Amino acid sequence: MKHTLSVLVDNEPGVLARIAGLFSRRGFNIDSLAVGRTEDSKYSRMTIVVDGETHSLEQVMKQLHKLVNVLKINDLDPRETVGRELVLIKVNAPPATRAQIIEIVDIFRANIVDVAKNTLTIEVTGDTNKVHAIEEMLRPYGVKELARTGKIALARGLKSE
Amino acid sequence: MKLTGAEALIKSLEKEGVEVIFGYPGGAVLPIYDVLYDSKIRHILVRHEQCAAHAADGYARVTGKVGVCMATSGPGATNLVTGIANAQLDSIPMVAFTGQVATHMIGTDGFQEADITGITLPIVKHNYLVKDAKDLPQIVREAFYIASSGRPGPVLIDIPADVSKAQCVYRESAQLNLAGYKPTIKGHARQIKQAAKAICQAERPLIVGGGGILRSRAWDELQKLVRLTRIPITTTLMGKSAYPETDDLYIGMPGMHGTRCANYALTECDLLVAIGMRFDDRVTGKLSVFAPEALVVHIDIDPAEISKNIKARIPIVGDAKAVLKQLLVAVEKEKLEGTKDIEAWREQINNWKKKYPLIYKKDGKLRPEFVVEKTCEITKGKAIIATEVGQNQMWAAQFYKCTKPGSFVSSGGLGTMGFGLPASIGAQVGKPDEVVIDIAGDGSVQMVSQELATAVASKLPINIFILNNGYLGMVRQWQELFYHCRYSSTDLAVGTPDFVKLAEAYGAKGIRVTKKSEVESAIKEAIKSPKTVVVDFVVEREENVFPMVPSGVSISEMIGGEIE
Ligand SMILES: Cc1ncc(C[n+]2csc(CCOP(=O)(O)OP(=O)(O)O)c2C)c(N)n1
């Protein structure tokens, strides 16, 4: 099962290596990892999506907790979480199909951020499902390049732990 | 006050109460060694950096203090790695200092540059790369605190040469501010109560003590618990010496080369009170059939160890000493409600103990078990015993009955050959008035024999008892039992030095023993001597360690070691 971990860490050099190293050492594949400063510049928040069986995930979380630079870890409940991802998709768009593509972009409320002679670059923000859906819609036109940020997430409401 | 980084460092170490550093100099730590020259901190010059870490480790085990070692950048730092990993796996408090190339050279593959903070990431409790000399006092404070608190472990501090040389305003370390590091000391009251209830209601209870008892110096509390409940007790290799082994309720070590009694008791107990141990595979054998009937109470300071290998029904996170104190009170109270009679269980255990003692052939031959047994007899079980790794280690564990807490120094987690000799050096430095003996193998000791120089130069009267079988004995035993006696690369007979001459070459005393009848006098002579002594016990070559649990089966399925 996929889990989204929100990990609050010291904003210091080397912390990313400590965390990434721990996951690989304990046999965990990281699906995605997004990191950036929080409201307090002393700390960073990492949003890590991992695939794992609950028992072994528990073990990794306990091991993570032991890292001196890790302050808090939340295994986010998907029902109580807002999660977003940003994706840039460069897609083939010759005149013949360009209008169709623009229509898809509109339906998904995505943006066109770059126009070239034979391609369009599209920016999509949304949860994993939406991003996946537009990717699938655009694939038949020929996706030339794609970059994604990885998911970032926060627990809903006041419970901003 | 203005100081150089090196001066600030040594001042900080003095403030931590550091008495001794085990180390080896080089270019990147020249500024530090220059300050050390005038410091009251003793420096023990080892002959290989790995042994600086092992010596600091041995020192820490016998004193309970943080062991400190130091090496230069690049090869000096990488030579420390095995010793650091050893300390990590056995949870030993250690602070290791390494020199580093100057800050502006980092990342350029400069001369003797090695990314030692990167290399040691998976084998330290924490590490630091110091960027500014003024941070040193604070970092040292943190490092000693992290190394020695919670579940102890090694912390490495990497100091670039320019940081050591830089002038800085020395400011004493402020309050510790480690938001992400807060070890739990006291146990949860409700869990303690449940554990006390379980203890009083069990019919076949068993206590297993691990290294955590020694790390938290909780041996008095452990003894009190055993006396109060009269529950039989076993200690793991790491927990050896935490409980007096001559006591009636003590049933030996569990696991791969443990006693049949301990392994049978584990398999049949209905309550297992595990304290400061982590259910290592050498202890549990096949996990799915380990202690199948037991309700497990697991007391450990590291939450990550709880239910990692064995599901704990009553987990208690906390320091062994603090939790045992709480538990004693709770059990006293619970006892008023009545306890189950466990006399039948004790009798069962006594029968196993009588029926399956540890044995070896008592003929005229010089057997390694006899050497260990005699050593124990002569020292009354009160010497500090370090071991190497292999058969020698297992015979030491089986036949040396420790009666003094914290006196058994052995590489359990990493199983590092070459640990015992340098660890003895550290132990003797920490306990100058005690008898220190390294029960060694001929293979292991050859990995670190250069440290005889360290022992002689530092006038340390350590005793190295080599159980010389001319083999990498433990590996040979496995080849005999599981690989059709194909002794692939385990015969050391050719090339092994004359250990008596080797000792003498270093200025130590050398004694050779080839007959059973010479054992006693040789041991006495060695212990009496004020010198570093090597005793070469030329023992039966193909003696095996029994009983044993072959890999992949239940610990109740032991082979060998039965009276015929
Ligand atoms: C550094 C290291 N290398 C290899 C091993 C694997 N190993 C375990 S026991 C052993 C043999 C040890 O030989 P010796 O020191 O003579 O002890 P004996 O078993 O003969 O008592 C070996 C090679 C190890 N534990 N450590």
Ligand SMILES: [Mg+2]
């Ligand atoms: Mg040998």
